[in-house]
Amino acid sequence: xxxxxxxxxxxxxxxxxxxxxxxxxxxxxxxxxxxxxxxxxxxxxxxxxxxxxxxxxxxxxxxxxxxxxxxxxxxxxxxxxxxxxxxxxxxxxxxxxxxxxxxxxxxxxxxxxxxxxxxxxxxxxxxxxxxxxxxxxxxxxxxxxxxxxxxxxxxxxxxxxxxxxxxxxxxxxxxxxxxxxxxxxxxxxxxxxxxxxxxxxxxxxxxxxxxxxxxxxxxxxxxxxxxxxxxxxxxxxxxxxxxxxxxxxxxxxxxxxxxxxxxxxxxxxxx
Ligand code: PTJ
Numbered sequence: 001x002x003x004x005x006x007x008x009x010x011x012x013x014x015x016x017x018x019x020x021x022x023x024x025x026x027x028x029x030x031x032x033x034x035x036x037x038x039x040x041x042x043x044x045x046x047x048x049x050x051x052x053x054x055x056x057x058x059x060x061x062x063x064x065x066x067x068x069x070x071x072x073x074x075x076x077x078x079x080x081x082x083x084x085x086x087x088x089x090x091x092x093x094x095x096x097x098x099x100x101x102x103x104x105x106x107x108x109x110x111x112x113x114x115x116x117x118x119x120x121x122x123x124x125x126x127x128x129x130x131x132x133x134x135x136x137x138x139x140x141x142x143x144x145x146x147x148x149x150x151x152x153x154x155x156x157x158x159x160x161x162x163x164x165x166x167x168x169x170x171x172x173x174x175x176x177x178x179x180x181x182x183x184x185x186x187x188x189x190x191x192x193x194x195x196x197x198x199x200x201x202x203x204x205x206x207x208x209x210x211x212x213x214x215x216x217x218x219x220x221x222x223x224x225x226x227x228x229x230x231x232x233x234x235x236x237x238x239x240x241x242x243x244x245x246x247x248x249x250x251x252x253x254x255x256x257x258x259x260x261x262x263x264x265x266x267x268x269x270x271x
Contacts, residue, residue, distance in 0.1 A: 001086065001205065016044065016052075019086065019205055026085025030116040033108035036082045039165065046186035047203050049246045054210060057241040058202035064233035065162070065182040065198045066098070066214040067226040072160035072180070075100035076130070080107065083164045083204060084117045088124035090208035095126070097215035100162070103131035103154035107167050109146045130154035142173040155179075164204050166192040184208075188242040199235055201242040 003021040007014045023040045026032035069075040077100045079091060095102050104117050111133060118129050130151040137149045138156045147170050150156045161174060164184040168191040174181050175195055183196040184207045193199045200207045218226065253260060
């Protein structure tokens with residue numbers, strides 16, 4: 001993540017401030033929708049609750065997600081404004097490693113946003129972007145929002161779709177048309193989280209680099225091994241574990257609020 005402001009390296013909220021800045025700069029350049037600022041705030045709140053680190057269930061989900069993408073006949077990565085603003089380089093790298101094309105698919109569509117997202121991904125090294133206005137499109141009647149317009153070579157014909165930071169209406173519909181859906185959502189109770197086949201309850205700024213790392217490690221794994229990883233994964237159990245981690249985390253704080261001062265580096269709160 002490259003941002004214009006300089007946050008002192010010892011600032012206890014450095015990562016959070018830089019991430020916020022990336023979203024603000026993304027909004028200034030039209031990559032991020034105004035509603036994306038609010039979506040980010042909701043994500044930040046859930047990240048506090050989960051402890052602002054990748055949990056074991058999130059790591060397991062990342063492994064299953066990458067296995068599904070590597071096994072897929074035609075995996076596709078759906079890109080929205082927030083995902084592009086936060087992890088452009090990792091989106092391009094994951095696309096290359098898993099042979100999953102990137103498709104821009106916006107809830108709050110505007111041509112200038114599509115252009116800004118394309119520019120950012122090209123700067124990150126992307127060669128081709130599906131879903132743009134100059135490409136053929138088909139409509140998925142089951143989808144209700146603007147997201148219903150998809151690329152026939154992308155989401156239209158995909159068997160596995162990664163939909164990071166989703167708005168809830170789409171996952172259920174994608175399931176209805178037999179897509180295997182992977183999502184990244186810090187809220188383990190969102191509709192997207194509970195309807196997906198694999199949900200990474202993690203911040204996209206940690207989840208995408210982790211998926212890239214797993215994709216590098218797993219890309220030459222035998223197919224049976226990848227299949228075993230997916231078969232051994234249960235999304236409901238995984239979500240339940242994420243909710244329990246939040247509860248245990250809050251319980252520990254309720255038992256000893258002063259721990260927030262002592263363990264400043266484990267669980268950081270704003271001043
Ligand atoms: O770019 P567009 O037009 O396609 O619009 C994108 C947004 C994100 C505005 C749109 O999809 C939307 O309104 O999403 P929601 O309904 O706010 O849902 C976003 C979900 O992502 C929420 O459950 C948040 O908790 C979660 N979230 C927010 N930031 C992060 C996150 N999850 C992972 N990492 C984050 N950084």
